[in-house]
Amino acid sequence: MPRAEDGPGVTELIAASPPLDTNSAYCNLLQCTDFRETCILAESEGRVVGWVSGYRSPARPDVLFVWQVAVHSDARGQGLGLRMLDELVERPAAAGATTLTTTITEDNQASWKLFHAFARRRGAALTKAPRFEREAHFAGAHDTEFEARIPL
Ligand SMILES: CC(C)(COP(=O)(O)OP(=O)(O)OC[C@H]1O[C@@H](n2cnc3c(N)ncnc32)[C@H](O)[C@@H]1OP(=O)(O)O)[C@@H](O)C(=O)NCCC(=O)NCCS
Structure with a gap:
């Protein structure tokens, strides 16, 4: 679990992990x-190398929403992304959640692969539908975000 002191390291990791949207420090x-x-921080030799942010949807507490996943480029391809998601759904704070959701742009193949692999390992089917659309919700400034839903 992260602490307030981890904030700057998380902001830095996300800024170094395109195509993720950058966040304010706040x-x-x-x-x-x-x-x-409902957030996970992974460190190696004092550096932040992995991050998952999420929350229980206020309107749908049965939904565990994963906001962003980032793994430092030096630490990719070693299963860290999957390991963090596995850990997140086992947390006491995830108890009772029946669906994991996230949103992904069509072209983010690494992210689709990660969530498909997570679903496959659990024997679950991932379904996909537009959630925030380019014109209607982003005024043309951002690609459509598709919601991936995975039963837990
Ligand atoms: C997406 C990301 C978090 C994956 O982290 P990771 O620790 O390298 O992922 P893992 O090693 O756990 O791999 C999980 C699965 O995804 C696949 N995968 C991961 N990166 C991939 C890539 N670039 N291309 C193709 N497949 C990829 C792996 O092969 C694995 O699938 P498998 O079990 O079927 O072999 C990392 O690439 C990243 O931080 N990218 C930039 C930020 C981003 O796009 N985040 C996702 C938005 S939510």
Whole structure:
């Protein structure tokens, strides 16, 4: 679980992990404190190398929403992304959640592969539908975000 002191390291990792949207330092501080029970920080030799942010949807507490996943480029391809997601759904703060959701742009193949692999390992089917659309929700400034849903 992250602490407030981890905020700057998280902001730095996300900024170094395109195509993720960058966050304000303040956003990451809130995640590291108010939402820490549904966030995961991975460190190696004192450096932040992995991060998952999430929360229980206020309107749908049965939904565990994963906001961002980032693994430092030096630490990719070793199963860390999957390991963090596995850990997240086992947390006491995830108890009772029946669905994991996240949103992914069509072209983010690494992210689709990660969530498909997570679903496959659990014997679950991933379903996909547009959630925030380019024109209607981003005023043309951002690709459509597709919601991936995985039963837990
Ligand atoms: C996406 C990301 C988190 C994956 O982290 P990772 O620790 O390298 O992922 P893992 O090693 O756990 O791999 C999980 C699965 O995804 C696949 N995968 C991961 N990166 C991939 C890539 N670039 N291309 C193809 N497949 C990839 C792996 O092969 C594995 O699947 P498998 O079990 O079927 O072999 C990392 O690449 C990253 O931080 N990218 C930049 C930020 C981003 O796009 N985040 C996702 C948005 S939510």
